[in-house]
Amino acid sequence: MPLKSFVREIGNISKKSSEKKKHNLRRGRAFIAPEAASSSSSTALVEQGQWANLPPELLLDIIQRVEARETCWPGRRDVVACASVCTSWREITKEIVKTPEQCGFLTFPISLKQPGPRDTPIQCFIRRERATSTYQLYMGLSPALSGDLSKLLLVAKKVRRTTCTDFVISLVGNDFSRSSNNYVGKLRSNFLGTKFNVFDSQPPDDSTVQSSCQSRLKTRLKQVPSRVPISNYNTANISYELNVLRTRGPRRMQxxxxxxxxSAIEEVGTAPTPMAFTNCLDEDSSPLLDSEGKGPRVGFDSTGYYKPLKSVQSAPLVLKNKAPRWHEQLQCWCLNFKGRVTVASVKNFQLVAAVEASQNVTVAEQEKVILQFGKIGKDIFTMDYRYPLSAFQAFAISLSSFDTKPVCE
Known part of the structure; x- marks a missing residue:
């Protein structure tokens, strides 16, 4: 049987199985919902058909050929289809598919939480829906070039509150509940829109946190309801400098x-890379203590759930916006976006690493643009990111630019 026909047959089997589980694999917008912490119950629902009985050697060779053949979306839906056939296919596919840092591709939902490639950035675009206050992140160059082939990655919904503004981030555009498996995090601003906190539903990549979450989940699995609020972990802070008199030029952010x-931006440095979704669902247990046993690393959010956070051993990565230059002929501030931004806007920015003289970072790494965001249409913006940021982190930082900042511009 030709490989193309074989993959097509696999896709048909996967489609029938996904309809039973109500996972919609639409053209250009396909996704696989993240596996819940209690994967044993979901695994039991997967039908073990004739394809599960293939010899492991043959199965490995088939998936390797599919992985090598499909290098971009929507072709990589065939790789996702292989992982959806049965448990054995899923395990082998996960072993073969590399992280975005290694291959430069986004395949499974966990790829959105993993750092991007080091050499070339992953190019995306954001579509703003004013009527619904939603922001949709797609993988692709632009709507005009990608069309229906672009892949929906994340969706954020803007929720205005009395003292702050929340951007709730989800895997789908019709479910923003924190108790849903589609919830991946949120961005929260202060009253003036000058300071933001990035909250991640994924616990920090720390053995203490992971083991504590897993042990509490096992002991309370029978007591916890199927849908409970997920904890938030404060993983980043964004601040904009005040510019009330408008004498400092464009926005300045950190x-x-x-x-x-x-050290992650160094040649041999590494950044945290989660390999699976892990949510700590126990809201009643004690918070994780710091090394001195005095209390949790951070406090509570407005919902009252703990956000344990262990700081990195070395100094954390700090990003600052690249300073633009004043163009005398155009009479405006300019940045070189290399054709990715075509409309002047106060929202446009480029982020580079803020490095001190004592830190061992080369000049080339200091000048490398880690994240750039800019306007190309009325409600269309481009977003390009690279290592060590993930798609989720880059999207959250970009969302901060949409909030109103009367004292910063």
């Missing part, structure tokens, strides 16, 4: 990434 060490 992002402190608590869980990413400054």
């Amino acid at each position: 992002c402190t990434m608590h869980l990413i060490p400054i």
